[in-house]
Amino acid sequence: MPQDDNPPKPEPVPFFQRMLDNPFLLLFIGVVVPTVFYILWGIMEIATIPVAP
Amino acid sequence: MARFRVCPDAGFYFDKSAESLMKVNAVAGVVSLLVAGIMAVGVILTRWQEVHLLPADLFYQALTLHGINALIFWIIFFEIAILYFASSTLLRCRLAAPRWAWFGFLLMVIGAVMNNVAVFQGKSSVMMTSYAPMQAEPHFYLGLILFAVGALIGCFVFLGTLVLAKDDKTYEGSVPLVTFGALTACIIAVFTIASGAIILIPTYLWSIGYINHIDAEMYRLVWWGMGHSSQQINVAAHVSIWYLLAGILFGARPMSEKVSRGAFLLYILFLQLASAHHILVDPGISSEWKVFNTSYAMYLAVLASMIHGLTVPGSMEVAQRAKGLTKGLFEWLRKAPWSNPVFSGFFFSLIIFGFIGGITGVVMGTEQINLIIHNTIYVPAHFHATVAVGTTLAFMALTYLLIPVLFRRELFLPQIAKLQPYVFSAGMTLMILFMLGAGTLGVSRRHWDMDFTGAALSFEYPGTAYVMMAIAGIGGVLAIVGGAMYVIVTVGSLVLGKKLDASAGLLQSFGLSLSPGNYNVEIAEPLLMAPKLTVEEHGSAGFEAPGTFVLAMALLVCFVVYYFINWDYLASVWPLS
Ligand code: HEM
Ligand SMILES: [Cu+2]
Secondary structure, three states, rough: OHHHHHHOOOOOOOHHHHOHHHHHHHHHHHHHHHHHHHHHHHHHHHHOOOOOO | OEEEOOOOOOOEEEEEHHHHHHHHHHHHHHHHHHHHHHHHHHHHHHHHHOOHHHHHHHHHHHHHHHHHHHHHHHHHHHHHHHHHHHHHHHHHHOOOOOOHHHHHHHHHHHHHHHHHHHHHHHOOOOOOOOOOOOOOOHHHHHHHHHHHHHHHHHHHHHHHHHHHHOOOOOOOOOOOHHHHHHHHHHHHHHHHHHHHHHOOOOOOHHOOOOOOOOOOHHHHHHHHHHHHHHHHHHHHHHHHHHHHHHHHOOOOOOOOOHHHHHHHHHHHHHHHHHHHHHHHHOOOOOHHHHHHHHHHHHHHHHHHHHHHHHHHHHHHHHHHHHHHOOOOHHHHHOOOOOOOOHHHHHHHHHHHHHHHHHHHHHHOOOOOOOHHHHOOOOOHHHHHHHHHHHHHHHHHHHHHHHHHOOOEEOOOOOOHHHHHHHHHHHHHHHHHHHHHHHHHHEEEEOOOOOOOOOOOOOOOOOOOOHHHHHHHHHHHHHHHHHHHHHHHHHHHHHHHOOOOOOOOOHHHHHHOOOOHHHOEEEEOOOOOOOOOOHHHHOHHHHHHHHHHHHHHHHHHHHHHHHHHHHHHHHHHOOOOO
16 A cells, blocks of 8 residues: 555556566567577678688 | 465465466476486586596487486476466466467477487487587487477467456556566577577478588577577576565565666567677677677676676565664674575575676676687586576575475475585585686586597696596585485475375376365455555665675675686786787
């Protein structure tokens, strides 16, 4: 129970909290970031190694 | 139609189907740990050169079984149980799609058995990394793929349960921090499993002759997207367990929900990129890629771990001080329940993970000083501090909590349970420290014979390296004793432990539900938001917990000194002046 004297008004939920409350948005970020920076970038590096003559 | 059981001791709401699934996953995990532990005997006694127990082929076979059963099967089975606990039990919600969850579990069991059979047959001693062009038998890869698909189903059941809980309004506000941490683990798991699929499916096709070439570097790159990230599932999971246990043991509340959640977000964003540290010495990949992924990105993930490492003991200190344990810097810690294995396991997990695992991890992740220890026994030393103590011991501590609550049995041989975290941590720490030392002297990992008997290119290690490996061997044996104590207590409790509920019979220990009368709650009381903490509003938490602050400074000093020593050592092994 809140300790305030007057009944609390429902606070607006901050943007950051709304983002953290959305599991699928987080899932999207958590998969895209490493896919781009680690996997895709890495594969590009390997794919552009010239073939030995 | 009632479905929940309220635990009379802990007040947890157990959904009937989630409860059975947690039990079977936890049991399957312990069985895997047992196999891994038996294999550890062969591994450690072979690396102890004076004993040199196994011949080369058996050594590599044992090492493969040890690595896969410990790192993959034990931990992931247990993690699935944690995901169901963190969603269904903590949110007081029925589990989404229990049939799918059972199907996933079945796939995981079939996969784990198939993979083990392949390795036991002897032609798949490729170690857990199974680097191409080394080839295992097809069912080795197929087993891993089935296991991964099963685990992925578990992740989606978890996500589905979050959706259900939100729709049914079983909780107020945001999900609890522990559930949020479990979500982080689940997200990392999805990326992990996707990477695994991208690489293991072609490798499987290659092993049955469908594809004729797997590029070795491509394999390493994508495999480590799985291999490293799966360790980060563990970190997210065991950090969540730390928060859970601090809450249950001390009534501790996170010092700042905002900061802790932000730290989990940093994990989601950056932790997986650190996979690149495994590729640090590979040719063909640019320094830009290596530096971006292992420095800028990794340090942000390390920052997150330091935040958790600070706020978990910090919250515990605040809670203890509020109970009047305010003398000096450390009365709150001295008077903690040291004889309760739930606490000692949790706390050793935290300290050894932070001090040994964390510091060595940052040192190894630094491109230049990585060169000193790359592929030495230093590497297994580091990850035994992280996964074998950090994760495994946290899960062990949680088991001691869950045996009465989930399985409704009293702990079997509580005196042994009380000592277990001490024996396991002491043995592990001894093994880890001396393997770190031996690694710094260049002793290789995954190497059967330090003597290089009959090898064309040989090398003579200094006598200290042999001594260090011998002491590591003694530590390892002690750790195995500690592991055995855990298995004896858990299996003993499930089979022989005093029943806390008349219907908690043998089959109930291995998955069946208790008598129907227990499940007498149809709709759980919604989980209410906790009242606001004053600490959070002032943002002065650092000084509410001076003891923790001192511990953090000690960690920083250790780190700086050790980091400097390594650079100094690099300069001496590679004189540039
Ligand atoms: C119970 C006591 C344990 C002992 C004595 C032990 C000992 C060892 C040793 C000496 C090695 C290195 C061998 C080498 O590279 O030549 C090793 C490797 C390994 N251990 Fe353990 N370990 C134990 C428990 C665990 C646990 C609990 C885990 C994970 C949760 C674990 C995971 C691994 C992994 C993944 C490897 C690497 C395998 C490879 O290189 O392919 N170990 N262990
Ligand atoms: Cu890694």
